[in-house]
Amino acid sequence: MPPFKLPSHFPSPLYSFDKNPLSNQGISLGRRLFFDPILSKDSSIACGSCHHPSQAFADTGKRFSRGIAGQFTKRNAPGLFNLLWQREFFADGGVRHFELIPLAPLVNRQEMQGDLQELLGRLNKNTSYKQQFSQVFDTDSLQSKHLLYALAQFMGSLISATSRYDQYVQKKLPLSDIEQQGLTVFKQKCSTCHQISNQLFTDLSYRNIGLDSVLLDVGRYNITERKEDKGKFKVPSLRNVLLTPPYMHDGRFSTIDEVLTHYTKGVKHTPTLDKGLRNNTGSPGIALSLDERRAIKAFLHTLTDTAFIRKHHK
Ligand code: HEC
Ligand code: HEC
Structure with a gap:
């Protein structure tokens, strides 16, 4: 059984999970990562700090969001849904590949100031994450692609088609x-x-x-x-x-x-x-x-x- 159904009145999505097989465990892992501040340099900011589920994953009421050390973002945080049907991401289309979206906020100086290698090291040392990654991707060494795949599974699961x-x-x-x-x-x-x-x-x-x-x-x-x-x-x-x-x-x-x-x-x-x-x-x-x-x-x-x-x- 696929973990979620694509809406029958929508066109075919532009991203397919061919290389990144969807599973309920994969989506849960992506969700855990999305809401975990461990992804930012000083463990203070999660994706979910600026993208709130109760607000269709936007940062409602704020012109600009605050990232690491209270710094403001340069643009307004949009809601996140139906991303599988988008060709390009961000207000200027600066990211062209669905799986690469998280890299932008992860390393952005105003947002999470992360360092991918350092973050992978941190996750590799965390037994609970290590276990969860090995269950989903059947691997002992957690690599950046696994982090991006898991987040892609969660982001892809955000489908708004029941208004x-x-x-x-x-x-x-x-x-x-x-x-x-x-x-x-x-x-x-x-x-x-x-x-x-x-x-x-x-x-x-x-x-x-x-x-x-x-x-x-x-x-x-x-x-x-x-x-x-x-x-x-x-x-x-x-x-x-x-x-x-x-x-x-x-x-x-x-x-x-x-x-x-x-x-x-x-x-x-x-x-x-x-x-x-x-x-x-x-x-x-x-x-x-x-x-x-x-x-x-x-x-x-x-x-x-x-x-x-x-x-x-x-
Ligand atoms: C500090 C606040 C902040 C954090 C943390 C943050 N975002 Fe965002 N996000 C934004 C803002 C602001 C934009 C709009 C940027 C633009 O358009 O240039 C955005 C845009 C996006 C978009 C593009 C949506 C579209 O329609 O083009 C996606 C997807 C996204 N963020 C996912 C994530 C993920 C995944 C994470 C965690 C790895 C994350 N964000 C962390 C503020 C944040
Ligand atoms: C010529 C193309 C065009 C037309 C026609 C148009 N829009 Fe827009 N609309 C846009 C663009 C582009 C933006 C985003 C601009 C930005 O981010 O600065 C936008 C933004 C918006 C937003 C803000 C959405 C958000 O999340 O920030 C609303 C609401 C909106 N339009 C409603 C309408 C309505 C209602 C009409 C008809 C009366 C309309 N638009 C006609 C192109 C258009």
């Missing part, structure tokens, strides 16, 4: 009138980027939504160094979005209302501004009536996945 919206898609329950109106507006005005047809609420692309005319964070340009990528950030999923304020790569907006006000009248025109946010009246942005705003908010509520939260918040 009220999912039940609606699977024809198990109806949406209310206002939620239905919100879905219609969303399809017209938001889904070119927050794609609905793939169930992910993102088309996985990078876009400039006109947050700033002078950039503090150049986003995708960090990785590609192509000038057309300045100010572009990965389109985030909007699943569980009500649970994960504040919003945007730098957590600048505290509420959905502030986000919607940005789209209607805050969009700044710069050379890389997305075509979808330019319009021929001269003022960039997306026009939304008060009724449409209300309906969109009602619709976004249907993306809160309480079963997902309950499953992982133990």
Whole structure:
């Protein structure tokens, strides 16, 4: 029996566990590591210090998270779910391989300041971990790939596909009138980027939504160094979005209302501004009536996945 079922209304995942066979023990080991501060240099910070299960694995209420010695992260911590369907990770897509994600926070100076060799030494000396690793991977010498595989099994198991919206898609329950109106507006005005047809609420692309005319964070340009990528950030999923304020790569907006006000009248025109946010009246942005705003908010509520939260918040 596979340890978890892939949702039948989702596309095929982009990461397969061919080289890293999934097991319940593997996921448990990954979970233990995720919540264990032993992974950071001074054993003070775990992955779970910034990614909380009760908040869809985001760091709700904080613009920036605090890592080792109280240092702030450079970006807002996103929720973690449906990672098996993502091509690239982080707001600028700086990590291209699912298994390599943990290396970034592990060695980052603001986050965990770890040293992989030193950490492996520490884990190898811990009899309980050593035993658990040898059970899962059938090996006496714990290597970095085993650490990454176990974390990949846990991260892969974080699947959010049981919101009220999912039940609606699977024809198990109806949406209310206002939620239905919100879905219609969303399809017209938001889904070119927050794609609905793939169930992910993102088309996985990078876009400039006109947050700033002078950039503090150049986003995708960090990785590609192509000038057309300045100010572009990965389109985030909007699943569980009500649970994960504040919003945007730098957590600048505290509420959905502030986000919607940005789209209607805050969009700044710069050379890389997305075509979808330019319009021929001269003022960039997306026009939304008060009724449409209300309906969109009602619709976004249907993306809160309480079963997902309950499953992982133990
Ligand atoms: C000090 C806080 C902190 C710690 C500790 C931390 N993270 Fe994060 N995490 C963040 C922030 C901030 C981001 C957003 C970074 C960005 O977009 O550039 C992030 C992004 C991610 C992402 C990318 C999600 C996406 O949609 O692209 C994953 C996956 C992730 N973290 C997993 C982990 C794992 C696994 C660990 C432990 C090995 C960990 N994090 C430790 C703060 C933290
Ligand atoms: C042109 C593409 C595009 C369109 C159209 C668009 N968005 Fe976005 N949206 C993005 C990108 C890119 C981000 C992330 C920006 C960042 O991190 O700085 C984002 C972020 C958000 C966020 C914050 C999510 C988070 O977790 O921080 C919300 C909420 C949101 N959009 C809602 C909407 C709604 C509602 C609409 C329709 C009215 C919409 N968006 C239309 C591209 C788009």
